Amino acid sequence: MPLTPRSSSGHLSPGPFAGRTLAGLARDLRDGRATATGLAERALDAAAALDPALNAFVTVDAAGALAAARRADAELAAGVDRGPLHGLPVAVKDLIDVAGLPATMGSRHFAGHVPDADAVCVTRLRAAGAVIVGKTTTHEFAYGPTGDRSANGPSRNPRDTGRMSGGSSGGSAAAVAAGVVPLAIGTDTGGSVRIPAALCGVAGFKPAYGAIPADGVFPLSRSLDHVGVLAGGAADCLLAYHCLTSGAVPGGPGPAPARDTTGTAGEAGSPGGPGGEAGGPGGEAGGPVRVAWLDPGCLFDGDRRVVDTVRALLGEVAEVRLPEGFGEEVRETYLAVQSCETAEVHAERLARAPELFDPEVLERLRAAAELPGWRYVRALRARERLAGAVAALFGGHDVIALPTVPIVAPPLDRREIEVAGRPVAVRPALLALTSPWNVFGLPALTVPAGTVAGLPVGLQLVCRPGAEPLLFSTAARVTPA
Amino acid sequence: MPLTPRSSSGHLSPGPFAGRTLAGLARDLRDGRATATGLAERALDAAAALDPALNAFVTVDAAGALAAARRADAELAAGVDRGPLHGLPVAVKDLIDVAGLPATMGSRHFAGHVPDADAVCVTRLRAAGAVIVGKTTTHEFAYGPTGDRSANGPSRNPRDTGRMSGGSSGGSAAAVAAGVVPLAIGTDTGGSVRIPAALCGVAGFKPAYGAIPADGVFPLSRSLDHVGVLAGGAADCLLAYHCLTSGAVPGGPGPAPARDTTGTAGEAGSPGGPGGEAGGPGGEAGGPVRVAWLDPGCLFDGDRRVVDTVRALLGEVAEVRLPEGFGEEVRETYLAVQSCETAEVHAERLARAPELFDPEVLERLRAAAELPGWRYVRALRARERLAGAVAALFGGHDVIALPTVPIVAPPLDRREIEVAGRPVAVRPALLALTSPWNVFGLPALTVPAGTVAGLPVGLQLVCRPGAEPLLFSTAARVTPA
Numbered sequence: 001m002p003l004t005p006r007s008s009s010g011h012l013s014p015g016p017f018a019g020r021t022l023a024g025l026a027r028d029l030r031d032g033r034a035t036a037t038g039l040a041e042r043a044l045d046a047a048a049a050l051d052p053a054l055n056a057f058v059t060v061d062a063a064g065a066l067a068a069a070r071r072a073d074a075e076l077a078a079g080v081d082r083g084p085l086h087g088l089p090v091a092v093k094d095l096i097d098v099a100g101l102p103a104t105m106g107s108r109h110f111a112g113h114v115p116d117a118d119a120v121c122v123t124r125l126r127a128a129g130a131v132i133v134g135k136t137t138t139h140e141f142a143y144g145p146t147g148d149r150s151a152n153g154p155s156r157n158p159r160d161t162g163r164m165s166g167g168s169s170g171g172s173a174a175a176v177a178a179g180v181v182p183l184a185i186g187t188d189t190g191g192s193v194r195i196p197a198a199l200c201g202v203a204g205f206k207p208a209y210g211a212i213p214a215d216g217v218f219p220l221s222r223s224l225d226h227v228g229v230l231a232g233g234a235a236d237c238l239l240a241y242h243c244l245t246s247g248a249v250p251g252g253p254g255p256a257p258a259r260d261t262t263g264t265a266g267e268a269g270s271p272g273g274p275g276g277e278a279g280g281p282g283g284e285a286g287g288p289v290r291v292a293w294l295d296p297g298c299l300f301d302g303d304r305r306v307v308d309t310v311r312a313l314l315g316e317v318a319e320v321r322l323p324e325g326f327g328e329e330v331r332e333t334y335l336a337v338q339s340c341e342t343a344e345v346h347a348e349r350l351a352r353a354p355e356l357f358d359p360e361v362l363e364r365l366r367a368a369a370e371l372p373g374w375r376y377v378r379a380l381r382a383r384e385r386l387a388g389a390v391a392a393l394f395g396g397h398d399v400i401a402l403p404t405v406p407i408v409a410p411p412l413d414r415r416e417i418e419v420a421g422r423p424v425a426v427r428p429a430l431l432a433l434t435s436p437w438n439v440f441g442l443p444a445l446t447v448p449a450g451t452v453a454g455l456p457v458g459l460q461l462v463c464r465p466g467a468e469p470l471l472f473s474t475a476a477r478v479t480p481a
Numbered sequence: 482m483p484l485t486p487r488s489s490s491g492h493l494s495p496g497p498f499a500g501r502t503l504a505g506l507a508r509d510l511r512d513g514r515a516t517a518t519g520l521a522e523r524a525l526d527a528a529a530a531l532d533p534a535l536n537a538f539v540t541v542d543a544a545g546a547l548a549a550a551r552r553a554d555a556e557l558a559a560g561v562d563r564g565p566l567h568g569l570p571v572a573v574k575d576l577i578d579v580a581g582l583p584a585t586m587g588s589r590h591f592a593g594h595v596p597d598a599d600a601v602c603v604t605r606l607r608a609a610g611a612v613i614v615g616k617t618t619t620h621e622f623a624y625g626p627t628g629d630r631s632a633n634g635p636s637r638n639p640r641d642t643g644r645m646s647g648g649s650s651g652g653s654a655a656a657v658a659a660g661v662v663p664l665a666i667g668t669d670t671g672g673s674v675r676i677p678a679a680l681c682g683v684a685g686f687k688p689a690y691g692a693i694p695a696d697g698v699f700p701l702s703r704s705l706d707h708v709g710v711l712a713g714g715a716a717d718c719l720l721a722y723h724c725l726t727s728g729a730v731p732g733g734p735g736p737a738p739a740r741d742t743t744g745t746a747g748e749a750g751s752p753g754g755p756g757g758e759a760g761g762p763g764g765e766a767g768g769p770v771r772v773a774w775l776d777p778g779c780l781f782d783g784d785r786r787v788v789d790t791v792r793a794l795l796g797e798v799a800e801v802r803l804p805e806g807f808g809e810e811v812r813e814t815y816l817a818v819q820s821c822e823t824a825e826v827h828a829e830r831l832a833r834a835p836e837l838f839d840p841e842v843l844e845r846l847r848a849a850a851e852l853p854g855w856r857y858v859r860a861l862r863a864r865e866r867l868a869g870a871v872a873a874l875f876g877g878h879d880v881i882a883l884p885t886v887p888i889v890a891p892p893l894d895r896r897e898i899e900v901a902g903r904p905v906a907v908r909p910a911l912l913a914l915t916s917p918w919n920v921f922g923l924p925a926l927t928v929p930a931g932t933v934a935g936l937p938v939g940l941q942l943v944c945r946p947g948a949e950p951l952l953f954s955t956a957a958r959v960t961p962a
Binding site for chain 2: 336339340341344368370371372373375376377381
């Protein structure tokens with residue numbers, strides 16, 4: 001396979017899985033055009049070639065991946081088919097336990113830590129036949145949306161390696177965006193799947209709270225933590241989501257979405273995705289999906305070019321507004337809940353070995369540890385009250401659409417950027433449009449929505465739990481095939 | 482009726498309802514030996530005579546009480562019988578809204594505040610035909626178990642008016658103990674019904690969390706707040722509890738418990754209480770109630786004479802122990818939950834008008850407002866974990882028995898007393914044996930269990946939600962008839 005070195009502009013050549021879909025790869029495996037072992041080798045080679053520029057991986061498990069791939073090949077040869085992820089390479093965020101592999105949580109506190117059991121989501125990946133190729137870089141303890149504070153060093157954006165991947169699942173996004181793997185697992189507490197997916201130009205899905213169990217995942221903020229998936233497109237996210245939840249996947253390795261551009265016969269399927277339930281528009285009453293645009297100005301005053309680019313994708317749709325004051329209240333609620341829950345997780349580490357934290361993470365943790373308890377109590381009450389406003393938002397609409405991140409990927413390490421002559425604080429900007437949905441545990445999907453100044457932007461689609469198929473049918477309808 | 486002045490020893494002569502039961506009074510009303518109007522007049526007269534010594538009432542509503550009593554009489558005459566509370570005088574803690582009467586919460590912050598709607602429990606009292614005679618003194622905002630910090634001044638113990646009633650429902654306990662009313666409503670966040678009931682020598686019942694709705698009750702700590710009842714004996718508590726929950730009462734105004742000592746024919750009934758479900762021992766499998774003694778030493782090192790007096794009531798029963806460390810952990814959990822939730826309730830008052838709080842209450846609130854949020858998060862987690870240990874405690878036992886308070890009523894305003902030559906901090910002592918059960922929302926009953934040095938002590942019985950009848954059958958069996 002060709003090596004894909006870093007170009008002089010910081011733009012990387014695409015890896016072997018760029019533009020491929022899970023369904024297309026699954027078809028290749030079953031048609032004899034590929035083997036799991038071959039796919040694993042391609043992923044491992046791409047990691048070796050690209051990771052020096054990306055820093056997407058903390059650990060690459062060549063031996064484990066090849067062994068799993070050989071088992072997958074043997075099973076398929078013996079007629080044992082574990083479904084659409086069978087034999088496909090996948091990367092797992094380093095915050096998630098994989099038995100026998102280091103789990104550093106991106107922190108020196110966990111240097112050398114090797115868990116002896118798989119997280120539940122990893123158990124499910126293995127049961128689905130997936131081949132785990134390695135652990136991906138996370139912002140330290142997932143406590144940051146920039147992806148550039150980690151004991152492993154910053155993960156970098158494949159579109160421009162001088163820019164941040166976003167985080168905290170930065171390595172997972174970078175590995176998928178660079179085509180090193182077709183699928184990666186991440187976690188999302190305030191946007192940690194969706195932010196890096198959007199900044200790197202891939203799809204990311206944060207399911208409803210608890211839909212994928214978080215057992216074996218190191219906590220950031222327990223009432224906000226979600227396990228999610230990152231892949232090239234929405235349909236692949238849906239397919240992986242199904243494998244990580246019920247284990248049963250509608251349609252199996254069937255026709256692939258049209259956006260797979262590598263052009264095998266089997267990959268020119270219907271745009272509706274892998275399952276009939278997401279096979280086209282269909283609102284809750286069976287009618288057309290009621291999509292409404294939420295102008296993000298009430299949540300954050302970001303880059304208007306990003307907003308306009310995303311808005312243009314949707315065409316004519318209804319517009320909704322958040323109630324007066326909602327934006328500020330939900331931001332405060334998120335911050336109080338997240339700060340207090342995170343400080344609880346790290347209280348002993350903070351007391352005993354503060355020097356092991358990255359200085360920026362330490363400073364934020366110390367501030368979080370000082371937030372008074374009554375603020376948390378009040379936030380829990382606000383969360384309940386605001387949930388009523390959110391329910392009203394979904395009274396007349398099935399899917400709320402807005403940008404995923406209101407800016408493009410900033411340069412690495414920057415904490416303030418200039419947008420149209422104004423200073424914009426990077427961390428609040430990154431979190432502003434994703435974190436509100438974590439507060440309410442709502443399913444939220446980001447899909448690539450074009451570029452601004454050559455850098456990817458994401459369209460975010462949000463729904464109520466139970467309406468997930470509508471997210472995916474909407475994504476299939478509005479995003480470029 | 483005879484006035485009952487304060488004796489020189491600080492011991493008050495008993496009021497008209499001392500030693501009477503609700504069932505006996507109900508029988509009198511229906512047999513024509515009493516009228517609701519007459520009972521209300523006796524309660525009002527007793528309040529006028531005794532309250533200068535007790536300070537049990539913030540507001541006495543003579544006009545409202547007499548009007549309600551006349552309606553009750555007219556209804557009974559017309560054949561409308563609202564059940565066992567019909568026409569009986571009741572007092573309501575000043576933390577609970579009664580439409581048209583001041584609700585001061587014991588605080589200068591609410592001087593002149595008159596709510597225009599009844600709390601749910603008051604609505605239910607009225608629907609049951611009860612006659613509300615007034616509002617009883619509460620420790621300021623119910624934030625204290627001593628009952629001696631209130632804008633209304635301290636409530637005093639009828640057994641010795643130089644001693645504290647306990648709190649925070651001190652006025653309710655004093656009014657019942659002095660025989661001014663046969664029934665009072667209180668609230669219990671860490672023992673605020675049971676502590677003053679025990680110190681004043683009456684019965685008090687804190688039902689399971691949420692069993693009596695707290696709507697219209699000023700919050701102290703929302704996840705710990707319970708509405709409860711105080712009366713002369715356990716059977717009366719059960720009867721009132723039924724009226725405040727289902728509205729339906731087993732047995733109606735039937736035979737009264739034997740401990741009614743005023744001797745009318747109708748009042749020499751079975752000791753089993755008003756309902757068949759509490760009519761005798763009967764464990765969950767229909768066998769004998771499995772009562773187990775919990776030595777309180779693991780929770781607090783109090784007055785051994787109190788422990789021995791209470792223990793002696795039970796005779797031969799099993800003994801249970803709490804797991805190592807449980808006592809300290811549950812105390813910390815209670816304090817963190819209560820402090821943060823209380824500070825949330827008062828954050829604005831604390832910022833804008835701290836000078837309106839009693840100085841001791843202010844000092845405690847300020848400390849509560851500084852407790853970091855991660856401690857609250859941790860407490861919620863501990864609460865879940867400890868609930869497992871508590872469930873195990875009830876695995877082999879239906880009812881856990883222990884003293885209600887490990888000391889007798891201290892002198893007013895004292896914060897440290899001497900017990901057997903050791904200094905004992907009053908507030909922790911008062912709360913130590915009651916507050917653990919609030920953490921888990923368990924039903925808990927206190928019944929008079931004799932005296933130590935002439936001062937009342939209480940036996941506390943605790944069960945799982947659903948096993949309440951066993952508390953009352955146990956109380957009927959073990960306490961003096």
